[in-house]
Amino acid sequence: MEQKAELIFSLEVSLVKRLRKGDTSAFEELYFRYRKSLLAFAFKELKGEELASDAVQEVFCKLWIKRKELDANQSIKGFLFTCLKNHILNVIRSQKNEVLKNYRFASQQQRSINGTEQEVMSRELQTDINHLLSQLPELKREILSLNIYKGLSKEQIAEELNISTNTVKIYLSQSSRQLRTFIEEHGLHVLILCYLSFSFIP
Numbered sequence: 596m597e598q599k600a601e602l603i604f605s606l607e608v609s610l611v612k613r614l615r616k617g618d619t620s621a622f623e624e625l626y627f628r629y630r631k632s633l634l635a636f637a638f639k640e641l642k643g644e645e646l647a648s649d650a651v652q653e654v655f656c657k658l659w660i661k662r663k664e665l666d667a668n669q670s671i672k673g674f675l676f677t678c679l680k681n682h683i684l685n686v687i688r689s690q691k692n693e694v695l696k697n698y699r700f701a702s703q704q705q706r707s708i709n710g711t712e713q714e715v716m717s718r719e720l721q722t723d724i725n726h727l728l729s730q731l732p733e734l735k736r737e738i739l740s741l742n743i744y745k746g747l748s749k750e751q752i753a754e755e756l757n758i759s760t761n762t763v764k765i766y767l768s769q770s771s772r773q774l775r776t777f778i779e780e781h782g783l784h785v786l787i788l789c790y791l792s793f794s795f796i797p
Contacts, residue, residue, distance in 0.1 A: 610624055634647055737756065
């Protein structure tokens with residue numbers, strides 16, 4: 596096993612050295628060696644084939660552009676996945692900015708609605724949110740409810756439920772993804788997405 600790992604590392608060192616010199620065949624070999632695993636990771640995080648494909652394409656473009664700066668003794672796999680993670684974070688930030696624009700637009704539109712219509716919309720929104728929460732396991736639902744309705748921080752929730760702050764953090768992150776998936780699958784009110792995106796207390 597150890598001998599196999601050393602052989603793989605030696606091969607990658609050779610590929611990186613060739614790549615540094617502009618060898619396109621070395622680039623192609625690295626591409627086909629890591630494309631599938633990078634694509635699987637990107638799809639898991641971004642939840643979309645097109646976004647995942649674009650992310651992987653961006654990573655390999657960066658690999659080619661940065662080829663002369665590569666350290667042959669450093670893991671090329673580590674370099675590729677670090678680039679991918681950074682790209683995914685940028686995509687997520689961009690998506691949040693887009694949601695913020697939609698939220699502001701929705702807020703402006705809502706202010707133009709008369710009081711009665713606002714009250715009806717608020718009730719419908721609350722009903723939809725409660726329905727979404729009911730889809731979650733009990734502990735996740737309780738954590739999310741304390742965060743959304745009581746505005747408690749992760750530390751306060753951890754103290755309230757006598758669990759670790761890290762557990763709260765993980766569950767909030769997982770719940771957020773589950774709720775967004777549920778919203779998309781069921782075509783629920785767009786304002787729910789806006790509301791949930793900015794209700795989580797850091």
